[in-house]
Amino acid sequence: MGIIAGGGALPARLAAAAKTAGRAVFVVKLDGHANDDDLDSYPNVTVRLGAAAKILDAMRSHECQDVVLAGKVVRPSFSAMRPDWRATKLLMKVGMKALGDDGLLRLVGEELEREGFRLVGAHEILTDLAVPEGVLGTIKPDEQALSDAKHGLAVARTLGAADVGQGCVVQQGLVLALEAIEGTDEMVRRSANYRREGVGGVLVKSSKPQQDKRLDLPAIGLTTIEEAHKSGLRGVALLAGGTMIIDRDAVIARANDLGLFVIGLAGPDKDVEHGV
Amino acid sequence: MGIIAGGGALPARLAAAAKTAGRAVFVVKLDGHANDDDLDSYPNVTVRLGAAAKILDAMRSHECQDVVLAGKVVRPSFSAMRPDWRATKLLMKVGMKALGDDGLLRLVGEELEREGFRLVGAHEILTDLAVPEGVLGTIKPDEQALSDAKHGLAVARTLGAADVGQGCVVQQGLVLALEAIEGTDEMVRRSANYRREGVGGVLVKSSKPQQDKRLDLPAIGLTTIEEAHKSGLRGVALLAGGTMIIDRDAVIARANDLGLFVIGLAGPDKDVEHGV
Numbered sequence: 001m002g003i004i005a006g007g008g009a010l011p012a013r014l015a016a017a018a019k020t021a022g023r024a025v026f027v028v029k030l031d032g033h034a035n036d037d038d039l040d041s042y043p044n045v046t047v048r049l050g051a052a053a054k055i056l057d058a059m060r061s062h063e064c065q066d067v068v069l070a071g072k073v074v075r076p077s078f079s080a081m082r083p084d085w086r087a088t089k090l091l092m093k094v095g096m097k098a099l100g101d102d103g104l105l106r107l108v109g110e111e112l113e114r115e116g117f118r119l120v121g122a123h124e125i126l127t128d129l130a131v132p133e134g135v136l137g138t139i140k141p142d143e144q145a146l147s148d149a150k151h152g153l154a155v156a157r158t159l160g161a162a163d164v165g166q167g168c169v170v171q172q173g174l175v176l177a178l179e180a181i182e183g184t185d186e187m188v189r190r191s192a193n194y195r196r197e198g199v200g201g202v203l204v205k206s207s208k209p210q211q212d213k214r215l216d217l218p219a220i221g222l223t224t225i226e227e228a229h230k231s232g233l234r235g236v237a238l239l240a241g242g243t244m245i246i247d248r249d250a251v252i253a254r255a256n257d258l259g260l261f262v263i264g265l266a267g268p269d270k271d272v273e274h275g276v
Numbered sequence: 277m278g279i280i281a282g283g284g285a286l287p288a289r290l291a292a293a294a295k296t297a298g299r300a301v302f303v304v305k306l307d308g309h310a311n312d313d314d315l316d317s318y319p320n321v322t323v324r325l326g327a328a329a330k331i332l333d334a335m336r337s338h339e340c341q342d343v344v345l346a347g348k349v350v351r352p353s354f355s356a357m358r359p360d361w362r363a364t365k366l367l368m369k370v371g372m373k374a375l376g377d378d379g380l381l382r383l384v385g386e387e388l389e390r391e392g393f394r395l396v397g398a399h400e401i402l403t404d405l406a407v408p409e410g411v412l413g414t415i416k417p418d419e420q421a422l423s424d425a426k427h428g429l430a431v432a433r434t435l436g437a438a439d440v441g442q443g444c445v446v447q448q449g450l451v452l453a454l455e456a457i458e459g460t461d462e463m464v465r466r467s468a469n470y471r472r473e474g475v476g477g478v479l480v481k482s483s484k485p486q487q488d489k490r491l492d493l494p495a496i497g498l499t500t501i502e503e504a505h506k507s508g509l510r511g512v513a514l515l516a517g518g519t520m521i522i523d524r525d526a527v528i529a530r531a532n533d534l535g536l537f538v539i540g541l542a543g544p545d546k547d548v549e550h551g552v
Contacts, residue, residue: 154438155438155440158434158435158437158438159434159435159438159454161434162430162431162434162435164431164444164451164454165451165454168440168456174457175440175441175456175457176456176457177456177457177458178435178440178441178454178455178456179454180444180451180452180453180454180470181450181451181452181453181470182453182466182469182470190458190466193458194456194457194458
C-alpha cells in the first residue's frame with residue numbers, strides 16, 4: 001500500500017494499521033507537509049508536491065497497488081509548487097487559475113486511477129475515523145448550541161460548495177470566524193477575539209458537497225479539542241459521514257474532561273448524498 | 277434628517293452633506309459603535325443598540341422624516357444587547373436564534389418604515405459613494421488579478437447568500453481569507469500570514485444578494501487601501517452598485533500612488549438584480 005503523506009498524525013496511523021493488517025507499506029512524504037517522525041520507520045521517499053512523475057515512479061517501483069492520500073496539504077501557489085512536466089501537463093488540463101482549493105487533490109486522485117492505482121479512502125483503513133450521527137461523548141449540546149451547530153453546518157456547506165474552507169465558529173447565531181486556508185486550529189484561536197457575551201460558540205466542520213470521500217476528508221484531533229476549549233467554545237459539531245476524528249477514543253475522553261460536547265450531524269443534503 | 281450612526285467616517289460625511297444641502301440633521305449615536313468626534317457638532321443623543329424605543333422616540337421628538345442607517349455595526353449577542361421591551365418585541369418576531377448577521381439591520385429598517393419614517397440609503401445622499409463598473413484609477417489589473425477578482429466575487433456572493441461576511445482575499449486562485457465578523461481590515465491583515473510566493477492577491481468586497489441597498493452597504497475607505505498595500509495585495513475589486521467607497525477621490529489617488537488597482541465588477545447575478 002502506498003501512502004501519500006501530508007501533515008499531521010493521520011498518515012502514520014494509517015501506516016501502522018496497514019502494517020498490523022500484514023500489508024507492506026511505502027510512504028511518499030510530501031516535502032514541507034509530512035511532519036510525523038513515525039513515518040521514517042517505513043520505507044519512504046520525500047518528494048515535493050509538484051514532482052508528479054517522481055511520485056508515480058516511486059510508487060510503481062515499490063509495487064504499490066492501493067494508494068491512500070492522507071494528512072494536511074495546503075495547496076501552494078503555482079510558482080511555489082515548481083511543477084515538473086508531468087504535473088504541468090496535469091495542471092494544463094484544468095487551468096491552474098480556475099483551480100479551487102480542493103481541485104488539486106481531485107486531480108491527483110483521478111490521475112492515480114488513470115495510472116492504474118486503486119485509490120483508497122483513509123476511513124476504509126481506519127474504520128473508526130468516520131464520524132457517526134449523534135452525541136459522541138457524555139456532554140449534550142443545549143438548544144442554543146444545537147441551533148448554532150445547525151446554522152454553522154449550513155454555512156460551512158455553502159462555503160464548501162464554492163470549493164473554499166469547510167469550517168466555521170458560530171456563537172448565538174453569529175458567525176465569528178470562517179475557515180479559508182489558515183486551518184481549523186488557527187480559525188478557532190482567532191474566534192476568541194470576536195467572542196460575544198453569554199454562552200460560548202460551537203466549532204463546525206463539514207466536507208464539501210462535491211468532495212470525493214476517498215480524498216482527505218476534514219479531520220479533527222486532540223489539538224482541535226484543546227484549542228476549542230481555550231477559545232471558550234462549548235463543543236464541536238461534525239458532518240456525520242463527511243468528516244473524520246483521529247484517535248476518536250482519546251478525543252472524546254478529553255472532550256468529556258473539558259466539558260465539551262462532540263456531535264455528528266446529518267447533512268442538510270442527506271437525501272441527495274444517499275448512496276455516495 | 278435622522279442619522280443612526282455606527283462606526284467609521286461615513287455618518288459624519290452624510291451629516292455634512294445633508295447640512296450643506298440645507299437640511300436639519302439629528303444624530304443617534306449607537307453606543308460603542310459611533311466613534312467619529314465630528315458627529316458631536318450636530319444635535320445628537322447616544323443610545324445603546326438594544327434601546328429601540330429610545331431611538332424611535334428621539335427621532336420622533338426631533339421631527340425626523342427621513343432616516344439613514346450608516347456606519348459599521350457589529351451585531352452583539354442577545355445578552356450584550358440588553359434589548360428594551362420594544363427591541364424584545366421586535367426580536368421575538370423573528371427569533372433571535374435564527375437571525376443572520378444582517379437580519380437585525382433588515383428588521384430595524386422594516387420597523388422604521390412601519391413607524392412612518394422614510395428609510396433613505398447613504399448612496400442617495402452622497403451620490404459618489406456607489407461603485408461604478410470599470411477600472412477606477414490609473415492602475416489596471418492583469419489577467420491573473422482579474423481572474424482572482426472574479427473568483428473572489430463568486431465566493432463572496434456565495435458567503436453573502438448565507439447571510440455571513442461579504443469579503444475575501446484571493447491570490448492565484450487560492451482563497452487566503454474569508455471575512456466573518458472581524459471586519460475587512462482585520463481580514464486583510466491576516467491574509468498576509470498565508471500569502472504564497474509569486475504575484476500578490478486581490479481584496480474582494482461584495483454585498484449580499486438579498487441586501488437592501490438602503491441598509492449599510494459594505495464600504496471601503498483609505499484605511500482599506502493602506503492595509504491592502506501593507507499585506508502585499510495588488511488591488512481591490514468591488515461589486516459595482518453593491519458596495520461603497522468613502523472619499524472616493526482620496527481613495528483612488530492613494531491607490532494610484534501605492535500602485536494598487538481599484539475596479540468595479542458587475543455581479544454574476546446582474547440580470548437577476550436588474551431593477552433593484
